[in-house]
Amino acid sequence: MADFLISRLLYAAAVLLGVSVAVFFLIRIGGDPSALFLPPEAPVEEIERFRRLMGFDRPLAVQYFDFLGRALQGDFGMSLRYDQPAMKLVLERVPATLQLGAMALLMSLVISIPLAILAAAKHGSAIDRASLLASLLGQSFPAFWLAIMLILLFSETFRLLPPSGRGTWQQLIMPAIVLATYSTAIITRLLRSSMIEVLQSDYVRTARGKGVKESRIILSHALRNAAIPTLTVIGLQVGALLGGAVITEEVFAYPGVGRLAIQAIANRDFTVVQAFVVLMAALIVTINLLVDLSYGLLDPRLRKGK
Amino acid sequence: MTFSFKRSLMAAAVGVSAVTLIAGSGLAQDNSTVVVAQAVDAYTMDPAKHSNFPTANILFQIYDGLIAEGENGELVPALAESWSNPDELTWRFKLREGVTFHNGEPFNAEAVKLSFERALDPEFKAPYFSRISHIKAVEVVDEYTVDFKTEEPFPTMLLSLYEASFPALIVPPAYAKENDGASIAAHPVGTGPYKFVEWLKDERVVLEANPDYWGGKPAIDKVVFRPIAETRTRIAELTSGGADIIVDVPPEDIAALDGGDTKVSTIASDSLYFLAFDTTRDTPLKDKRVRQAINYAVDVDAIQAALLNGMGTRIALTLPTNAFAYDQAWKPYPYDPEKAKQLLAEAGYPEGFEIPFMSRKGRYMKDSEIIEATAGFLARVGIKANIQYLEPGVWAQVSERKGREGITFPGWAGRDPQLVWAPLLITGQYQSYFSNPELDELLKAGASIIDPEERKANYAKAAEIIKEEAPHLPMIQPPLIYAIDAKLNWTPRSDGIIDLRKAHF
Numbered sequence: 001m002a003d004f005l006i007s008r009l010l011y012a013a014a015v016l017l018g019v020s021v022a023v024f025f026l027i028r029i030g031g032d033p034s035a036l037f038l039p040p041e042a043p044v045e046e047i048e049r050f051r052r053l054m055g056f057d058r059p060l061a062v063q064y065f066d067f068l069g070r071a072l073q074g075d076f077g078m079s080l081r082y083d084q085p086a087m088k089l090v091l092e093r094v095p096a097t098l099q100l101g102a103m104a105l106l107m108s109l110v111i112s113i114p115l116a117i118l119a120a121a122k123h124g125s126a127i128d129r130a131s132l133l134a135s136l137l138g139q140s141f142p143a144f145w146l147a148i149m150l151i152l153l154f155s156e157t158f159r160l161l162p163p164s165g166r167g168t169w170q171q172l173i174m175p176a177i178v179l180a181t182y183s184t185a186i187i188t189r190l191l192r193s194s195m196i197e198v199l200q201s202d203y204v205r206t207a208r209g210k211g212v213k214e215s216r217i218i219l220s221h222a223l224r225n226a227a228i229p230t231l232t233v234i235g236l237q238v239g240a241l242l243g244g245a246v247i248t249e250e251v252f253a254y255p256g257v258g259r260l261a262i263q264a265i266a267n268r269d270f271t272v273v274q275a276f277v278v279l280m281a282a283l284i285v286t287i288n289l290l291v292d293l294s295y296g297l298l299d300p301r302l303r304k305g306k
Numbered sequence: 307m308t309f310s311f312k313r314s315l316m317a318a319a320v321g322v323s324a325v326t327l328i329a330g331s332g333l334a335q336d337n338s339t340v341v342v343a344q345a346v347d348a349y350t351m352d353p354a355k356h357s358n359f360p361t362a363n364i365l366f367q368i369y370d371g372l373i374a375e376g377e378n379g380e381l382v383p384a385l386a387e388s389w390s391n392p393d394e395l396t397w398r399f400k401l402r403e404g405v406t407f408h409n410g411e412p413f414n415a416e417a418v419k420l421s422f423e424r425a426l427d428p429e430f431k432a433p434y435f436s437r438i439s440h441i442k443a444v445e446v447v448d449e450y451t452v453d454f455k456t457e458e459p460f461p462t463m464l465l466s467l468y469e470a471s472f473p474a475l476i477v478p479p480a481y482a483k484e485n486d487g488a489s490i491a492a493h494p495v496g497t498g499p500y501k502f503v504e505w506l507k508d509e510r511v512v513l514e515a516n517p518d519y520w521g522g523k524p525a526i527d528k529v530v531f532r533p534i535a536e537t538r539t540r541i542a543e544l545t546s547g548g549a550d551i552i553v554d555v556p557p558e559d560i561a562a563l564d565g566g567d568t569k570v571s572t573i574a575s576d577s578l579y580f581l582a583f584d585t586t587r588d589t590p591l592k593d594k595r596v597r598q599a600i601n602y603a604v605d606v607d608a609i610q611a612a613l614l615n616g617m618g619t620r621i622a623l624t625l626p627t628n629a630f631a632y633d634q635a636w637k638p639y640p641y642d643p644e645k646a647k648q649l650l651a652e653a654g655y656p657e658g659f660e661i662p663f664m665s666r667k668g669r670y671m672k673d674s675e676i677i678e679a680t681a682g683f684l685a686r687v688g689i690k691a692n693i694q695y696l697e698p699g700v701w702a703q704v705s706e707r708k709g710r711e712g713i714t715f716p717g718w719a720g721r722d723p724q725l726v727w728a729p730l731l732i733t734g735q736y737q738s739y740f741s742n743p744e745l746d747e748l749l750k751a752g753a754s755i756i757d758p759e760e761r762k763a764n765y766a767k768a769a770e771i772i773k774e775e776a777p778h779l780p781m782i783q784p785p786l787i788y789a790i791d792a793k794l795n796w797t798p799r800s801d802g803i804i805d806l807r808k809a810h811f
Contacts, residue, residue, distance in 0.1 A: 031703030037357055040718070041729050042436045044706060044736045053431055081349045081356070083491060092507055148538050155542045163542035164534050166509055253534040255508035263346065268699050 008292065012285040019281040020071065023274055024064050032056040033080050033268035054080070067274065076278070077271035079264075086271035090257055090279055096166055097249070097256035101241035103172055104179035108237070111180075112187040119188070120195030120226075121218050131188060138185025143178050147251040150174045164253035175252040179245055183237040190233050194226035227298050235291035239284040337811040338527035340794065342804060343540045343549040347508045347533035351494035352487060354425040354473035357433035362472055363804040364511050364531045368408075369475035369496030372399055372418065373468045377808075379628050379800055381464045385413065385476055385497065394459040394756055401450040405520045408502075409495045411478040415446040420479035422454075437471040459754040461761060462722050470801050499524040499807050508533055525810035541789070544568055550791040551804070554671065557615040563789040571790055573798045574619040574783040576626045577719040579676065581779040582730070584711050584739040589661060591712065595653040597776035600713075601639035603646035604683040606781050613672050613679065617785035623772055624730065624780045628800060630722045630758075631765035636773070638780060646687045658688020662712035664704075667695040670717050671784055677715050710739060721801075723765045724753050731777060740777040 034051045035042075042050075051057050058066075070077060076087040119131040154174060155163035161170050198204060199222050207217050246258035253259075257276060264272035348361040353369055356362070373389075376382035386399040405413040422444045425432045432438075440463075443455040454463065467474045476497065482490045494502045499521060500513035513529040532549065534540045541559060543549040545568060555563060555570065564570040581600070583591040590596045610616060619627050622636035650658060663681060667674045674695065681691040691713060696704060704710060716737070720726040728749050733741035748768040755761040772778075788798050796809040 030697065030699040031706075033699075035702035035706055036699055037433050039357055039434055039436060041720070041725065041737070043729075046436050046439075047706065049428070050431065050433075053428070081358075083350055083352070083355055089507075148536075151539060151542045155546050159546055162548055163546060164539045164548070165532065251536045251539055253508075253532065253536070253539055255506070259508055259535070266698070 008289055012289065015285055016278065016281055020068060020274070020278055021064070023277040024067060024270075025060065027265070027268065027270055027273050028060060031268065033270065036268055037080060071274075071278065076275040079269050079272045081264075081267050081269050082272075086269075086275040087279070089260060089272055090275045093255060093257045093260050094279075096254065097242055097245060097258065100172060100175055100179065100245060100249075100254060100256060101238070103176040104183065104241050105234075105238060107176055107180040108184035108187055109234075112184045112191065116188045116191035116195060117218060117223065119192045120199060120222070121214075123196050123199070128192075131192065135185035135189045138181045139189075141181060143182070143247045144251060146181060147174070147178045147248060150177065151251070166255050171252075171254075175245075175248045175254050178248045178251075179241055183234075183241065187230060187233060187237065191226055191230045194229050195222050198222040198225045224298060228295055231291055231294060231298070235287050238287050239280075242283055243280040337793070339530065340526045340528075340551065340796075340806060340809060341530045341532060341543075341549045342551045342553075342806075343532045343534045343543050344553045344804075345533065345535050348505065348511055348531070350491045351502065351505065352482075352491040353475035353477065353494075354421075354430065354432045354434070355487075355491060356472065359802055360531075360533070362469070364513075365472075365475060365494065365496075366469045366498070366803055367500040367513055367529060367806055368494045368498045368502055369477065370498050371467055371469045371471075371474045371476065372401075373464055375468055375470075375799060375801065375803070375805075377797070381468055384468075385418075389464075391756060392453075395456050397454040397456075397460070397463045398447070399452050399454070401452065402520060403450050405497050406518070407478040407481070407495050407497050408516060409478060409481055411480055411495075413476065413478075413497055414449050415452045417476055417479050418452045419444040419446050421476045421482070422474075424477070424479075424482060425473035432473045434472045438466050438473055440466065459756050461752075461754070461756050461758075462724050465722060465725065469803055500529055503528075521807060524807055526806060529806055544789050544791070550794050551796065552789050553786075553804075555787040555789045557613070557617065557672070557785075557787065559789075560615060560787065567792050568789055569792045571788045571796070571798050572617055572785045573800050574617075574627075575719070575786045575802055576628070576721055576800045577670070577717060577784060577802075578621065578624055578626060578726070579618075579670065579673075579715070579717065579781040579784055580621075580624045581680065581781070582710075582714045582716050582739060583777060583779075584714070585741065585777065586708070586739050587711060589712065590653065590655055590659045591661065593653045594775055595649045596655065597779075598639065599646040599649035599653070599687065600684065600689070601776050601779050602642045602649065603687040603689070604680050604779060605641040606638065606779075607641065609676055609679050610782050613675050614782065614785060617787070619783040621780045621783055623769055624718070624778045625723060625726050626719075626721060626783050626800070628721065629726070631762045631769075633766065633769065636769060639776070643683075643687055650687060650689075655688070658690065660690040660692060663691035663693045663714070664701075664710055664712065665693070665695060665715040666698050666701050669698060671787075673715060673717075676781070680715075705737070708736075708739075714739075719801075723749070723768065727765075727768065727772070728753060731772070740775075742771060742775055742777075745771045745775070 034047050034056060038047055038050060079086045079089055082089055115131050119128040122128055151163045154161040161173055165171050204217055204221055207221060245256055246262050249256045249258040250262060261276040344360045344363060346360045348364045349356045349358055353365045370385050372384060372386035373381050374384035385402050387402050388400045390398050392398050401415060407413060422441060424430060425438060440456050440460045441454050442457050445453040445455060447453055477490060478495050481495050499516055499519045501516050503512040503514050505511045511531040515524045515527050517523045534543060537556060540552040544552045560570050583597050585592050606620060610618060610620060621627060622638040625632050665673060665677050677693060681693055684691050718726060718730060729735050729737045731738055731740050731745060732749050733746050745768055748764055752761055752764045755764060786798055786802055790796060793811050799805060
């Protein structure tokens with residue numbers, strides 16, 4: 001177990017280092033922020049002067065190691081646009097994104113798990129087919145389109161929900177629905193097919209032959225075994241909910257990290273983009289680690305053998 | 307027991323939801339609050355530390371400049387009561403007496419001097435440094451008189467000092483130094499009509515009326531700025547009562563929003579839609595006749611009517627019609643495709659030619675639609691324009707190495723030929739892809755003539771050359787389109803700055 005943890009932690013560190021290299025150089029391919037930050041009429045000399053002041057004229061490798069050295073001490077530099085520490089700007093917006101992500105995850109679990117169980121138990125029935133159709137649609141709706149449709153319907157037509165912002169639970173409903181749609185669909189599909197597979201296996205047939213109650217077979221035998229692949233996908237979805245809420249946050253003017261990141265990218269606000277990407281990578285690595293550890297809880301065989 | 311418990315739970319839930327529903331959507335519905343929805347949040351509350359119009363819109367409610375834009379677009383006294391030129395290198399301002407900042411600091415010549423010295427310090431890294439960089443020194447004459455010194459005569463000084471020149475807003479000098487500037491960047495203090503209340507990042511900025519405002523207490527008690535990037539969401543906020551003023555309404559939504567609880571308010575902006583031709587490389591565009599041909603080939607009026615609902619103002623030369631020295635007698639090239647073909651044939655391109663057409667997309671309202679329509683008109687006279695859209699950061703990178711090729715749609719703004727023609731047309735300027743020694747001379751002279759009549763005459767001569775040489779295809783001053791609460795009385799401005807000083811229900 002300790003070996004396992006150590007190897008996973010080393011792996012996590014390597015991933016973060018790789019991510020830091022990738023984000024650092026990729027964001028700089030499209031030029032630096034000086035010309036975007038200064039007014040359009042600023043002469044070239046002025047742009048160059050500003051570039052020197054900010055240190056953007058130094059060789060990229062030098063800038064990278066400068067960044068890495070500071071980042072290791074927790075200093076991600078100052079945002080050019082906000083003139084504030086970059087990591088502080090990102091962390092300030094994390095609670096809003098977490099709240100939205102948690103709400104969306106809760107929604108998708110509450111809907112997808114019972115739906116998948118029901119569909120698998122009644123394999124081939126109308127409910128099963130409806131769930132398949134619903135998950136196909138859920139996976140295919142573009143978030144942007146769905147968000148606009150919800151606003152048209154619930155804000156403009158029925159005037160039930162405020163179209164944007166944060167602060168009340170009403171403002172959380174539509175963005176959470178949009179975010180939850182895709183994960184609900186994907187979790188339903190996966191859990192359903194895993195359950196169907198398990199329900200057709202030999203030991204379930206044996207259990208049935210022994211006269212074990214169907215409800216017990218489904219909830220205890222099948223669900224537990226189908227949980228492992230599903231958990232992997234849920235883990236991935238948590239990452240997607242946190243880092244991938246960009247469009248949803250943008251449409252609903254929700255003050256989360258995604259919106260900050262998209263603006264920072266457009267502005268070439270390097271430090272903010274770096275802080276965001278590294279933080280998200282760290283979160284996803286952590287979630288994956290937790291998912292890996294949780295397999296042991298679900299499957300005793302994974303606990304003993306390595 | 308269970309029954310009553312459930313019931314009270316339900317009652318509580320209903321009660322809570324009723325209260326929160328009101329709280330969620332009622333902000334804009336009372337007559338003492340105005341909610342403004344614009345695309346992005348403020349970046350900072352320090353007026354000299356940003357380069358962003360939405361931020362400027364918020365800060366202009368909190369701070370004042372020495373002068374301001376008046377109702378008809380003219381520059382009028384604000385913190386300065388009057389000004390004069392004791393000599394060609396001095397602009398002298400008499401300041402308003404008895405004004406205090408929101409924190410009680412007095413406004414005086416010293417505050418003006420320190421505000422500018424702060425922003426002019428290279429280490430301060432003011433992004434709009436170039437707007438004020440002609441000011442070499444600010445000297446205190448007496449408590450309420452300051453002199454702005456320049457090295458060369460600087461006729462456009464006033465345009466460097468009003469609110470669209472962001473670092474020209476006056477800050478309280480002692481407070482601006484507090485915590486190395488962090489205090490004013492988080493909690494602004496100005497002399498303006500509104501005082502800062504709170505800033506929830508990416509959510510809202512809340513301001514309250516300053517009862518002691520030197521220009522009189524504003525009629526609206528509370529102002530909220532909300533950042534909403536998506537146009538449809540802004541519209542939904544307006545129609546559902548969550549916002550009172552929304553910016554950047556697409557022309558196709560005007561019909562739906564102009565009537566009932568909402569109305570549409572538009573004005574031709576100071577910005578300029580035009581095509582620029584690269585004459586620095588060896589292409590057909592080097593030939594004046596080809597550039598004129600393009601001017602004849604594109605039906606700008608039709609584009610304006612079809613894509614902008616006829617809004618905005620057609621321009622004859624690349625200069626806003628409300629700019630200094632703009633002559634209403636100037637006429638654009640008429641739409642005459644036959645004449646265009648004839649000119650192309652004379653220039654040796656009877657079959658036309660291929661040329662790159664570079665632009666950003668989504669930078670300006672309807673830009674890509676206008677570009678595509680223009681390319682369609684050009685195709686009719688045989689010019690095949692290959693449209694390339696560049697991401698804004700890449701566009702900036704390309705521009706910096708003077709890499710704009712062929713025809714471009716750069717966009718510009720400025721209310722004086724010195725702010726438009728000088729950077730766009732003088733040989734070798736960063737934004738210039740044109741060269742004409744005679745024009746260079748006139749434009750350089752215009753930069754330092756103080757006498758307005760003499761300046762006008764100078765620019766009239768320049769205008770003749772520009773018309774004949776056709777370095778651009780001047781198109782339109784596009785409209786600024788706002789949708790607002792029908793009960794609200796507020797007038798938009800051509801420079802795009804939102805001023806709520808006179809707004810009322």
